[in-house]
Amino acid sequence: MVNSIEVKDLTLNFGSVSVLKNMNIDVAEGEFVVLLGPSGCGKSTLLNCLAGLLDITDGQIWIKGKNVTWSEPSERGIGMVFQSYALYPQMTVRGNLSFGLKNAKVPQAEIDKRIARAAEILQIQPLLDRKPAALSGGQRQRVAIGRALVRDVDVFLFDEPLSNLDAKLRSELRVEIKRLHNALGNTMVYVTHDQIEALTLADRIAVMKGGVIQQLAAPLEIYNRPSNLFVAGFLGSPSMNFLKGRTVDGGRAFQFGSMKIDLAGYQGGAVLERDDAILGVRPEHIAVSTSPIAGPSIPAEVEIDEHLGADSLLWLKAEGANMSVRVPVEGRLPAGTKVHLGLDIAKASLFDAKTEQRI
Amino acid sequence: MADVSVVSSASSAAMTGPRGAKPKRAMNPRNIMLYGILIVVCVYYLLPLWVMVMTSLKGMPEVRLGNIFSPPVEITFQPWVKAWSEACTGLNCDGLSRGFWNSVMITVPSVIVSIAIASVNGYALINWKFKGSDIFFTILIFGSFIPYQIMLYPIVILLREAGIYGTLWGLIVVHTIFGMPILTLLFRNYFSSIPEELFKAARVDGAGFWGIYFRIMLPMSLPIFVVALILQVTGIWNDFLFGVVFTKPDIYPMTVQLNNIVNSVQGVKEYNVNMAATVLTGLVPLIVYFVSGKLFVRGIAAGAVKG
Structure with missing residues (x-):
């Protein structure tokens, strides 16, 4: 054609x-x-x-x-x-x-x-x-x-x-x-x-x-x-959360600050071990819970809670980095709440920080 | 019911009295200053006109009395008739009328040709940029900073070589050329205020250089054409230098003819005729201003605000 x-x-x-x-x-x-x-x-x-x-x-x-x-x-x-x-x-x-x-x-x-x-x-x-x-x-x-x-x-x-x-x-x-x-x-x-x-x-x-x-x-x-x-x-509003870290264990995990995030289920190429990597997770692909979550998760603290009408945005601090998470209206949490963030690795993106390309 | 409420609200308004800032008196110091100055300036500008018109309506004996500000005791239009059709310059004794028609024959083609060329220039310089168009424009504008007198002799030679020295067409060409820098600038700036997307849309619609000029640009540019018209009519009508240099006595424009009448040294100075002749010569620009003054201001403003 x-x-x-x-x-x-x-x-x-x-x-x-x-x-x-x-x-x-x-x-x-x-x-x-x-x-x-x-x-x-x-x-x-x-x-x-x-x-x-x-x-x-x-x-x-x-x-x-x-x-x-x-x-x-x-x-x-x-x-x-x-x-x-x-x-x-x-x-x-x-x-x-x-x-x-x-x-x-x-x-x-x-x-x-x-x-x-x-x-x-x-x-x-x-x-x-x-x-x-x-x-x-x-x-x-x-x-x-x-x-x-x-x-x-x-x-x-x-x-x-x-x-x-x-x-x-x-x-x-x-x-x-x-x-x-x-x-x-x-x-x-x-x-x-x-x-x-x-x-x-x-x-x-x-x-x-x-x-x-x-x-x-x-x-x-x-x-x-x-x-x-x-x-x-x-693309995306608010923007994707970028976590700066490095890949370890032969590419099977992502080291973010003191936390190690298991990369099992990542959809992409060979991760390998990289000193400079960025893990990108969209705000809607993060689960929030006040109790520990099974699977890859990081602890965080709620800073601001924004009400958008249909849903809510939580702005959090995790390992010194700012993050945003989209939650249903009933999932709103007051500022200062300590939470665990569960990351959906299958929907996340991993980037090489030097080439800025997706892995 | 509605009527009642209206009445009651009106009466309550009357009871509470007027509101807002206290009205200013018409005769406050500020207004006295403002209108005082305006009146003084008006008198300053109108007094010569008053003297001219009054003198032109007097007979010579009355003029000799020297009361230049007083209105005529006996009104006579003879000086006007003489200025228009009988005053002598050299061998011609048909007054200013000859110069008037010469000026018309010079002004009309000069205005039309110069505006036509300058508007296309401005349009091309903005919308059809070519390599070096900005340099071309700079040179053109630079031309307007050179005193005319420097170019007189070279132009005499150029016109002579072209075989149009001392003809109406020679003068028309000169006026067209000298009108080009300021008019091109005027049109270029006005056209630059017309959104570029309009021009692009017309190109997508298949209109060419002239199609866009005539069917898109021209209908949107009436104010600036009026401005150009006024500038050119007054400029060319009032021109003396080019008229006296590039023409010969038969086709002298009105300004030159006026000068010759007023400055003739033989016989008695006929002040009343001179005054009538001067007012006659200034009448055309005056009428142009009065008729199109509003459009003129609108055109200048449109170019300024949207540009």
Whole structure:
């Protein structure tokens, strides 16, 4: 099968600054790929390169089996949705939707048909004759999506489309984008710094940092088996607990302070004995008990207890390190309580502190 | 029921009396200072205009009495008629009207051509950055710091070589070139305040250089075009130096013609005619300001706040 998007050895330099480094991604037909990363990681830049809005320094971009590395944005078969909506303020919604089609000399009857269809899918029929200034943020973003929709393209590019919306609208539109993807089956590349959006929308997530893709995998794979320390720390809120120590006993145990944690059941490569290792455990993979626990566990003391509504967060001190644990509401404990933390080693991640890679 | 409650709440409000800070009296020292200064400044600026208009409405015998601030005893429009259509400069005795039409023929094309080119310049410099575009812009701005007088002679030679020295078109070219730095700066800064994503969206929508310029940028830029229009109309209309250097008597603009009328040394100084001629010459920029003043302020403000 032909990949919808193929990026081959893409490199982009601004002067002497290297923004994207030797990037390779294949996106399958109909796949929803999310580019996730902190600001300045190059995710929006990569999207602009795909759209043809930035000239790349080296490498190739193929869309639908066609080399479009040097094609104009309008010739690439893409539709793009921007963070600031970027609706043409002097045109009505209808004018906004038809602008691209008129440029492409699409016959008027066909334009009307496509606008009617897009308006129906996005439920913006009553807004067609309004100017963007008379629309709410959510409506504007719908129109912006509609503008990509009427182009009848295979690939949709989203550049942080929900960042300008308030939390409630954001989750509504997020679901709608997912629904749209299910209904249309287009390939979508979606840039965001919001991990919830990434985890919920994506078929695959590409976590980026410093112009390099750190890991490209399905959301759960990325969440459960992060390939390096950065990915592990970036996803998840609160962040994964990192315990600094070393592996001992030929890799069968982890020495954390004075405690020795049995590594039986660890899902990963050969642990070996390493002087500098980091054990990463997510807050929800730790059991809390006031009485000693069977299996790998460490003693700790509750410092702060945060109530989140659905569940609670305990911030604890264990062997001098700060840790957070997610517990059910009824599992809340007052500050100062001495507890035992049971670690779920099968769901933990072990990193080499020097290479920062997962073992 | 509702009515009753409204009445009762109103009456209770009346009983408790007005609230908030004590109202300031209109005649407090601060206001007296403020309006006093404003009035003095207004008088300072309006007095010459008053003298000009009053003098222009008097006959010569009355002017000779020397009461320049007093209104005319006998109003006459003869000086205005003479200034417009009869005053002599050299051999021509058709007054300022010739200069007026010359100025119109100079100003209109100069304004249109310079704004058209400068707006495209500004648009290209912001949205279609090319290698060295910033250096190009710096050089352009640098040009506006060089005194015009230094460039007069070289431009005379250039125009002569191009075969348009002493023609209207020669002057139009000069005005267009000298308007370029400030206008390009103006348009560049305004266009830079238009979100870049709009430009990107238009590119994805398949609009090209001119498509984006005419269909996206232009409709959003009316205020800055008005600002440019006012700057250019007043600048070019009021220009004297280029007019006198690059044209010949037949096509002298109004300012040069005014100078020639006022400074003519033969015969009696007709102050009333001179005053009428001066007011006539200044009328066009004045009208432009009055008509578009509001848009002018809005345009400057829009560029400043959003930029």
